[in-house]
Amino acid sequence: MDGVNVVELTIVIVFFLIVTVMGFVASRWRRAESLMHLDEWGLGGRNFGTWVTWFLLGGDLYTAYTFVAVPALMFGAGAAGFFAVPYTVVIYPLVFLVVIRLWSVSHVRGYVTPADFVRARFDSPGMALLVALTGIVATMPYIALQLVGIEAILKAMGVEGELPLIVAFVILALYTYNSGLRAPALIAFVKDTLIYLTIIVAVIVIPVKLGGWDAIFGAAEEKFSAGTGAGVLLPATGQLGYATLALGSALALFLYPHSITGVLAASNRDVLKRNMSALPVYSLALGFIALLGFMAIAAGVTPIGEDGNTIVPVLFQEMFPSWFAGIAFAAIGIGALVPAAIMSIAAANLFTRNIYKEFLKKDATPKQEAQVAKIVSLVVKFGAVAAILFIDPQFSIDLQLIGGVIILQTLPAVALGLYTRWLHRGGLIAGWFAGMLAGLVMLYNIPRLGPDGTVVREHFGGSSFALSKLGLDVASSVYTGLLALLANLVVAVLVTVLLRAMKVSDGVDATAESDYTAEREDPTFRDLPDPLESAPPGVAGERATRR
């Protein structure tokens, strides 16, 4: 036990035990008759009010990635790392009107995943499969990213080896299996209380110890003036990349399956609208968290073993007494467990609804669906642990950015689909392939540069694509995801025009216009057969069956 900080470790273990008990007890919280239905296990009964949704979505969207990787980026790259703030400002007004349409149509038709919606809207199991696969693939590195947060605090506490990480995830996997979405919803209360406490204390205590904000920004100015000469500002060539990364990340965030799971678990539209105003409180906290990177510069923090992700834990250790550092570490650790649980549930829902039930066992009962989803949630978590043990965690933030590039390719089907059915299902599929291809080719061709401008890694070195590579005579870069989305949309429109000219059938829309604005008290199709069980009835059929 040499080199292990016993006080910190004890506090972290105590909090971990508390949330473990809560995780198992959660199955009895707002208890349903049976958890063996995806509406219950996978969406917590679709019944969360404003407060629970605020904690759940906050715990879901602002992850351990927030606490660890954003300050690490500020520490390493300066102002560019602050993109997390405009990103999380732009997001809520951007999706304000969109998420309520998704909630309404899913409420009326009983959809559990975005792919359920795409299948019914465009009459296309193929496009639904692509949406499901993209969601699962994009979520995996995101779960892995959460493990990086836990790993960083373990390193800071002097705990060696991978065993504690594996134990933590096995326990998480078990209570998620047991309680479903209720577990992270309940634990999120603890997570966010600890995080707000840590941030408030950090913002008051650390600047005092370091000699004020002037000293903090001064130290950062000194560090970054050496390279680009831009100091604590963005270099002229970095501004377009900053804005496009913020916008692209914002467009991507609510396409992730785990965000949609949080949205669909809300009890009504007003809950979501109120949360679009209340969730930015987390963005404010995120701004302060980002500046921990500059505080680490001013404090002269050196990362453990050149792992930039450890700078925040090390900073806390230097600035706080052991007992409070322990609380801060618990905040990061639990901050990793909540989103990891929601993400694995979301991935499991996708697999169950859009792969298992669609292609493997069409007559699966709701009970069988829930059972499959529970098992898949276990598999997903073990996959994430394996990924983190075998892939260099130093690049965790880039893994997440790559996930963002590919999830954006579902935007035409999922987000535009909520407004219009003009795009043909064939066009959507063609566009998806074009966007994926363009995105992956661009990511492959982005090198990672070291501080001195030499190439450290030749491929997949980041997500900001130099426009000069497209033959444009400018020094700016653009977020790859947006360029790939552009390629996607162009192909989708062209193929749609072509297919319409050839009079190829675009199937039957299984949703009605009134579904998209339905309120909680409006009639739903709950009592009717599952939409995946039979061919969509179409508008004519709907009129007859509607109550």
Next chain:
Amino acid sequence: MASAVTPPAGTPRSTDGAPVRSDRSPWNWLLLVPIVVPLLVPIYNRVEPTLFGWPFFYWVQLLFVGLGVLTTVLVYRATRRSPADQAAARAAVTRDAAARTTDDRTGGH
């Protein structure tokens, strides 16, 4: 095609009995402000004026958080449904919860 429903006052029923509603409102245009402003990087990529030692670039972006909250609150309040409609939604939540819960819990929340 989609998005073609016009918003008559109240919530009249369409031929199949589903309420005809709409999310359309001129207030929604306000949402563009907090989307566009934070993306105009050149207008705030500078140090002066500083505030409590913070360069403009940093404090103004935290101020944008407030701008986002303000506009979404405004739009929400301006487009809010009547108290009676909101009560109907809450009643539906309670009704569905009661239908789902086990017998020993049906009495409370």
